[in-house]
Amino acid sequence: EDKVVQSPLSLVVHEGDTVTLNCSYEVTNFRSLLWYKQEKKAPTFLFMLTSSGIEKKSGRLSSILDKKELFSILNITATQTGDSAIYLCAVGSGAGSYQLTFGKGTKLSVIP
Amino acid sequence: ETGVTQTPRHLVMGMTNKKSLKCEQHLGHNAMYWYKQSAKKPLELMFVYNFKEQTENNSVPSRFSPECPNSSHLFLHLHTLQPEDSALYLCASSQDWRDTQYFGPGTRLTVL
Numbered sequence: 001e002d003k004v005v006q007s008p009l010s011l012v013v014h015e016g017d018t019v020t021l022n023c024s025y026e027v028t029n030f031r032s033l034l035w036y037k038q039e040k041k042a043p044t045f046l047f048m049l050t051s052s053g054i055e056k057k058s059g060r061l062s063s064i065l066d067k068k069e070l071f072s073i074l075n076i077t078a079t080q081t082g083d084s085a086i087y088l089c090a091v092g093s094g095a096g097s098y099q100l101t102f103g104k105g106t107k108l109s110v111i112p
Numbered sequence: 113e114t115g116v117t118q119t120p121r122h123l124v125m126g127m128t129n130k131k132s133l134k135c136e137q138h139l140g141h142n143a144m145y146w147y148k149q150s151a152k153k154p155l156e157l158m159f160v161y162n163f164k165e166q167t168e169n170n171s172v173p174s175r176f177s178p179e180c181p182n183s184s185h186l187f188l189h190l191h192t193l194q195p196e197d198s199a200l201y202l203c204a205s206s207q208d209w210r211d212t213q214y215f216g217p218g219t220r221l222t223v224l
Contacts, residue, residue: 034213045213090155096209098168100213104154
């Protein structure tokens with residue numbers, strides 16, 4: 001059975017701090033790893049990673065995938081209160097499969 | 113209107129009621145999904161439709177009945193639900209199985 005584990009489950013930081021969120025996975029026929037941010041309801045897409053070692057960056061957020069060690073990290077630098085959210089990691093596996101396996105998420109709280 | 117929309121946003125129903133959730137996507141995608149998000153659990157995929165054909169049904173109880181009349185619209189018909197079915201129901205769409213899934217705002221369902 002495919003498995004995605006995120007850590008930590010929750011995190012409280014002060015504005016300006018840098019945070020690293022972790023996602024490890026065990027799946028058959030890995031295809032892609034996705035990060036989403038869920039603030040109130042709708043998860044919003046952040047990154048899709050398919051290749052090892054290539055950093056994807058968007059503003060203060062960046063992410064990288066290690067397919068050998070089966071994990072990904074999401075970094076947020078100079079955190080702001082607007083970064084407070086649940087960050088979800090999901091892994092797609094199998095050719096032709098629509099299934100995404102999600103982790104439980106990391107709840108990030110950024111306090112002023 | 114753009115993206116993925118869902119109605120209603122909130123729904124309270126009794127166990128003997130029949131109701132329907134609606135999802136519409138304006139992204140020109142071919143695949144649509146229903147997910148269930150319960151507290152402290154990962155998102156669970158319920159159903160997938162591709163070009164109006166159901167491709168995945170993850171052992172969902174028959175009290176949940178999906179309908180996909182075309183590639184832009186997806187319904188989830190609910191009848192004789194249980195209190196443990198209370199959750200956030202999220203709709204998503206993607207171009208095909210390899211692509212990023214984009215989520216709607218969800219329907220918060222409470223079963224009394």
